[in-house]
Amino acid sequence: MTDDTLPTWRPGLARDAVGGFLAAAEDVPAEERVAVFDVDGTLWCEKPRYIQLDFFLAELQRAVASHPELEERSEYRALLAGDQAAIADIGLVPIAAALVELCEGMTPEEFEERVRGFFADARHGDRGVSMREMRYQPMLDLVRALRSKGFEVFLVTGGGTEFVRAVSRSLFGVPPEGVVGSQVGYELVRVDGRPQLRRTDELFGAVNEGAPKISNIQRLLGRRPIFAAGNSPGDREMLEYATSGRTPSLAILVEHDDAEREYAYRSVAGTFDSDEPIEATAERLGWTSVSMRDDWETVFAR
């Protein structure tokens, strides 16, 4: 690895592990060079809350303006009030289901336009900058380094597939078909005889966290990764899967331990199948932990 492979990573175990993997991967057949990245908290900041939640909150406020009765629903009331305790109490899956209902009837094109419009104006809750500037520069460098070795890079998110697809190319260089996330139902309707797809009010399959991440990687991509990066318990199975097949392989766990430059917290998102903290899983299985505080020279994209 030359010094400019990971220019924003400090010398240390994490950078060495990546460098060793990149060198070893040169012997892997080209079509098996597959890398998957979680998105929230792995490629960009997920605090003070998921960017997708900001989007849905804007959609919800718009919907409530014309349908005030929506406020009576507990999921929406908690979201509008920003009541984190109530949101946690209700749980991610019912919240996600309620948010999916908000966009029922939209065509994929309309939804994409809404998301892009949102990103054009969206500012980070604490820093007031665009989400483009909340991407992690060291992870962008890692994506570029993997691609330079012939890796195909895919995004595997607990968030909505189409939400991430709307910006995946412009923010991460990943085309829509390279994004695997939670999915919604679609139905065909005819308008003046012409077929249109419209979003239904239901999730299609499981929320893409934990074991479903693996099934969905197979279903959508049909490729088995040998590199995976994540930051939460919802990434556990994906990281295990990437490191249980052929060698070489590498699993990266991003640790949010930099209160000064980012946030310091332990992610518990996606704690479905195990109570083991994800940091403990990483240690037990020999994954590469990346300390934002110690391993990264800079944090955010310029």
Added chain:
Amino acid sequence: MTDDTLPTWRPGLARDAVGGFLAAAEDVPAEERVAVFDVDGTLWCEKPRYIQLDFFLAELQRAVASHPELEERSEYRALLAGDQAAIADIGLVPIAAALVELCEGMTPEEFEERVRGFFADARHGDRGVSMREMRYQPMLDLVRALRSKGFEVFLVTGGGTEFVRAVSRSLFGVPPEGVVGSQVGYELVRVDGRPQLRRTDELFGAVNEGAPKISNIQRLLGRRPIFAAGNSPGDREMLEYATSGRTPSLAILVEHDDAEREYAYRSVAGTFDSDEPIEATAERLGWTSVSMRDDWETVFAR
């Protein structure tokens, strides 16, 4: 269009329509240059029977050797006897479901290996050549012409996603994530603590014919095609969808009218939502019909 754009197409309306579309597509934004192709009967020969049926028949014979009681099941009995009337009577969906059960418990890697092993030896039922030689050369030329104009080419098949993925790259230059077909369920099992995916005994979602082809294009690819090619009623909605969005767009219907060089038949596969013959839909909506007999200089790949 230069003369060598479609070297195996004869001059005529079909070739002109393709040429006109390729020229017009130069004004389309690069990321909207999306082309989808049905597979059986569109990119390769589907007679005397689907190649995938040959694969499952081989799997079935292997299974019956160790589990003779399987022969008691009507779907399997009809397949083993080659009883086309009984197969038609049972219907495509129950037959597909019964075949999915045969591969229950396989990992994706095992299934892929089986399919590749099958293709290594498979010979066409009537001609005795490999399936590579049963691809249609004019369609391969069309795929190449589209790519030369910056199109991304995807395969959208009624067959099994993983069946086609196993050979999509070597036969059509399409990576696994570019294949959209019927899907099976997966479950995570642990072997010595390590996660493995295994096929369940059930289809996941609808068989990929008719309206589901559109939903699945959105779900897996997130792209709206402006070019689509098919040959059966199961392709109707996909061809309509491709030509109902932005212009320019083109829908191609391959007509099997060449008893001498291929087969002469009218496809009724996927007649779920309409009794209108697909040839009549093509005429009504102004699609481009391609006569294998008249429009193609040669039929099969060399």
